[in-house]
Amino acid sequence: MSLLPAWGEGLPPSQPLRVPSVLHLIGNTPMLEITTMTRGLSPRVRVFAKLEGFNPGGSVKDRPALCMVEEGLRSGVLLPGKTILDSTSGNTGIALAMVGAVLGYPVELVMPANVSIERKKIILAYGAKVTFSSEFEGSDGAIRLCRQILHDAPERYFKPDQYFNEANPSAHYRTTGPEIWQQTQGQVTHFLAGIGTGGTVMGTGRFLKERNPHVQVVAVEPDDAFHGLEGLKHMASSIVPGIYHEHELDRKIPVATEDAYETVYHLGKEEGVLVGQSSGAALWAALKVAREIDEGTIVTIFPDFGDKYLSTTLWRGWTDFHQRDRARRSAV
Amino acid sequence: MSVRVRVPTPLRRFTGGAEEVSVAGTTIATLVEDLEKNHPGIKERICDDEGKIRRFVNIFVNGDDIRFLDNLETAIKDGDEVSIVPAIAGG
Numbered sequence: 202m203s204l205l206p207a208w209g210e211g212l213p214p215s216q217p218l219r220v221p222s223v224l225h226l227i228g229n230t231p232m233l234e235i236t237t238m239t240r241g242l243s244p245r246v247r248v249f250a251k252l253e254g255f256n257p258g259g260s261v262k263d264r265p266a267l268c269m270v271e272e273g274l275r276s277g278v279l280l281p282g283k284t285i286l287d288s289t290s291g292n293t294g295i296a297l298a299m300v301g302a303v304l305g306y307p308v309e310l311v312m313p314a315n316v317s318i319e320r321k322k323i324i325l326a327y328g329a330k331v332t333f334s335s336e337f338e339g340s341d342g343a344i345r346l347c348r349q350i351l352h353d354a355p356e357r358y359f360k361p362d363q364y365f366n367e368a369n370p371s372a373h374y375r376t377t378g379p380e381i382w383q384q385t386q387g388q389v390t391h392f393l394a395g396i397g398t399g400g401t402v403m404g405t406g407r408f409l410k411e412r413n414p415h416v417q418v419v420a421v422e423p424d425d426a427f428h429g430l431e432g433l434k435h436m437a438s439s440i441v442p443g444i445y446h447e448h449e450l451d452r453k454i455p456v457a458t459e460d461a462y463e464t465v466y467h468l469g470k471e472e473g474v475l476v477g478q479s480s481g482a483a484l485w486a487a488l489k490v491a492r493e494i495d496e497g498t499i500v501t502i503f504p505d506f507g508d509k510y511l512s513t514t515l516w517r518g519w520t521d522f523h524q525r526d527r528a529r530r531s532a533v
Numbered sequence: 534m535s536v537r538v539r540v541p542t543p544l545r546r547f548t549g550g551a552e553e554v555s556v557a558g559t560t561i562a563t564l565v566e567d568l569e570k571n572h573p574g575i576k577e578r579i580c581d582d583e584g585k586i587r588r589f590v591n592i593f594v595n596g597d598d599i600r601f602l603d604n605l606e607t608a609i610k611d612g613d614e615v616s617i618v619p620a621i622a623g624g
Binding site for chain 1: 539540541542543544546552578581587588589590591616618619620621
């Protein structure tokens with residue numbers, strides 16, 4: 202039987218057939234059950250991932266970007282003639298560039314020079330201007346340079362300031378949390394998300410805990426300050442975002458870069474899902490939790506798909522992995 | 534003989550906060566050993582258990598990626614500038 206729905210059938214009611222702009226397609230992302238990589242776990246444990254790559258800008262950041270800009274418009278801080286300015290390691294920049302293009306506001310972004318070439322090109326394609334900060338200083342360097350640009354001409358800009366803007370977690374409180382609650386029919390027991398700004402884990406976690414205080418909210422972070430997990434922050438060694446409140450978490454799970462990369466390779470080969478390194482980290486941590494419990498419904502976030510990372514170091518180890526995997530299979 | 538090594542922010546905790554350090558060596562491999570001698574703990578951040586450069590780390594000699602030169606055996610000479618750059622931009 203074909204899995205393709207017949208025309209006009211099988212589409213979820215939340216998925217409109219016509220929309221007036223791409224911004225209306227943000228959110229309501231599907232949730233995928235991980236079925237192959239969970240073999241050997243207790244049959245009472247289920248693991249799901251929200252596929253945020255289905256957002257029109259290609260990532261989870263569409264949600265906070267739209268929410269922060271809408272809040273700027275509502276409060277009157279973002280006025281015609283102003284330029285949207287922010288620092289980003291990529292996905293928020295793409296999302297702001299898309300939102301700005303639709304609403305007619307110019308966008309300027311400050312990004313570390315070593316972000317992936319795909320991200321740079323996508324942002325430029327949306328018509329945004331990019332200023333590069335030092336590749337030696339990561340996203341903290343971009344934050345500092347962005348503050349300087351704003352300081353020099355504050356009247357020119359509206360800075361959403363994703364690291365300090367409560368509209369960021371609010372977007373997830375209003376959308377991601379309710380979607381997960383509905384998609385699991387209130388059965389979610391554990392929620393895990395990688396931390397970059399902390400917006401996803403904070404906002405979604407707050408909503409889920411309001412519905413069920415027993416839901417465990419877990420942050421996933423790199424295991425060291427020097428890491429290869431694009432989009433994730435090692436909080437102990439970073440400028441801590443104002444929206445990040447560690448006391449609201451039940452737990453943090455550190456993930457090694459190599460473990461996250463290998464999980465990405467497994468996801469492609471075994472689940473047919475090509476994602477970026479932050480999704481690999483999220484699933485590695487989710488599977489760690491899954492192995493510790495006998496019963497539960499674990500939900501994590503896959504922030505985007507993998508096409509933006511094909512040029513990055515994520516795929517440097519792919520050949521070795523493939524050879525090892527082939528040898529392992531032929532030995533069985 | 535010494536070369537200048539530019540150090541990224543996450544590794545500056547090993548160099549006492551210095552953005553740049555002077556290191557001795559004739560190849561990248563010997564340079565990494567000298568870095569470790571003077572700044573203990575830094576090598577395992579740059580190299581994996583087998584001693585290879587971790588895949589998310591880029592090392593440049595005068596702007597050229599050593600993966601396109603001779604990797605760890607890339608020769609360095611007095612006055613060269615070596616940069617250690619994380620391949621990703623962080624969160």
